[in-house]
Amino acid sequence: MSSFSSESYFATQPPPPNLEESISGVRQFIDRHIQENRRIALVTSGGTTVPLELNVVRFLDNFSAGTRGATSAEYFLSHGYAVIFMHRQFSLQPFSRHYSHSTNPFLDFLEFKDSVDISVSPAEAPRLAEVLKSYKDVHTRGMLHTLTFVTINEYLYLLRAISNELSRAKRYALYYLAAAVSDFFLPTQKMSEHKIQSTKGSLQIEMDQVPKILKPMVNEWTPEAFIVSFKLETDDNLLIPKACAALERYGHQVVIGNELHRRKLEVVFVSRSSDGEGFQESWIRLKNDQSEIENEIVEELVKRHGEWINRKLEYIRFRIAMLVPVSAQYPASGSVTLGKYL
Numbered sequence: 575m576s577s578f579s580s581e582s583y584f585a586t587q588p589p590p591p592n593l594e595e596s597i598s599g600v601r602q603f604i605d606r607h608i609q610e611n612r613r614i615a616l617v618t619s620g621g622t623t624v625p626l627e628l629n630v631v632r633f634l635d636n637f638s639a640g641t642r643g644a645t646s647a648e649y650f651l652s653h654g655y656a657v658i659f660m661h662r663q664f665s666l667q668p669f670s671r672h673y674s675h676s677t678n679p680f681l682d683f684l685e686f687k688d689s690v691d692i693s694v695s696p697a698e699a700p701r702l703a704e705v706l707k708s709y710k711d712v713h714t715r716g717m718l719h720t721l722t723f724v725t726i727n728e729y730l731y732l733l734r735a736i737s738n739e740l741s742r743a744k745r746y747a748l749y750y751l752a753a754a755v756s757d758f759f760l761p762t763q764k765m766s767e768h769k770i771q772s773t774k775g776s777l778q779i780e781m782d783q784v785p786k787i788l789k790p791m792v793n794e795w796t797p798e799a800f801i802v803s804f805k806l807e808t809d810d811n812l813l814i815p816k817a818c819a820a821l822e823r824y825g826h827q828v829v830i831g832n833e834l835h836r837r838k839l840e841v842v843f844v845s846r847s848s849d850g851e852g853f854q855e856s857w858i859r860l861k862n863d864q865s866e867i868e869n870e871i872v873e874e875l876v877k878r879h880g881e882w883i884n885r886k887l888e889y890i891r892f893r894i895a896m897l898v899p900v901s902a903q904y905p906a907s908g909s910v911t912l913g914k915y916l
Contacts, residue, residue, distance in 0.1 A: 593735060621756075641671070
């Protein structure tokens with residue numbers, strides 16, 4: 575099995591053909607919201623596939639439907655964030671998630687008034703009106719930008735390209751990396767060009783480890799952003815130690831840990847202690863059966879992101895006070911431009 579760094583991965587694996595077109599729209603979205611001094615969240619959602627052939631028929635997948643990402647994106651929007659929603663094609667999306675094909679199928683809430691006129695059933699109308707109002711408001715104000723991926727390769731290239739653009743938002747950028755990303759992949763150089771034939775009997779494939787991209791994200795792509803990753807485990811005893819190990823290894827701000835069977839009921843926030851020595855944990859548990867835990871998750875992250883931004887502002891004020899002469903800080907008349915000190 576080969577070992578890929580992020581540099582060797584991008585040097586050897588071809589980019590998606592529509593990458594620049596996708597990023598062009600993201601760039602315009604980011605530019606506008608930076609000018610409006612707005613916080614911007616990148617929410618990744620859904621699972622990545624691992625193709626086994628160049629002309630893809632067979633691939634490996636995971637069970638993620640994108641519920642956490644789509645739900646969380648709505649809550650970020652409700653807190654005034656502009657949201658880039660990068661999701662697996664055909665996975666759940668903000669607002670429409672309330673009426674997916676498996677949960678609350680939309681057609682079940684429609685009724686015929688006569689042979690051609692259709693209305694929403696009275697019992698469902700208030701809830702649908704609430705969702706529709708939020709949806710229309712978000713799109714009218716241009717607060718949500720969506721783009722899709724399918725394969726692990728598309729995901730990694732999009733994430734790097736978006737990070738390079740979003741780095742211009744500095745501490746106003748928040749990354750909410752909720753996508754279920756494949757741990758292993760098959761390099762294009764090892765793929766069969768055509769469909770693997772079942773007549774050959776058993777199938778043996780050696781896969782390579784997907785490069786860990788959190789390190790270059792933190793150090794190179796977007797060093798001032800507030801970055802949140804997720805850790806899913808099936809063994810409670812591994813959850814916090816592995817979250818701490820990830821923070822130690824990559825140096826980002828928060829790992830949200832969740833156990834497979836209780837992930838919709840409770841999560842744990844793991845972060846550096848305030849003194850920078852060691853780690854601290856705090857649990858969020860669903861308060862009642864009617865609420866969504868993502869509401870509590872996003873509320874806590876919004877608070878922590880605000881503190882992250884304010885720490886930078888306090889540092890800037892301190893540096894200005896130390897570097898700017900008193901006469902420049904308090905001019906007799908007019909104002910002073912302090913950009914060179916920031």
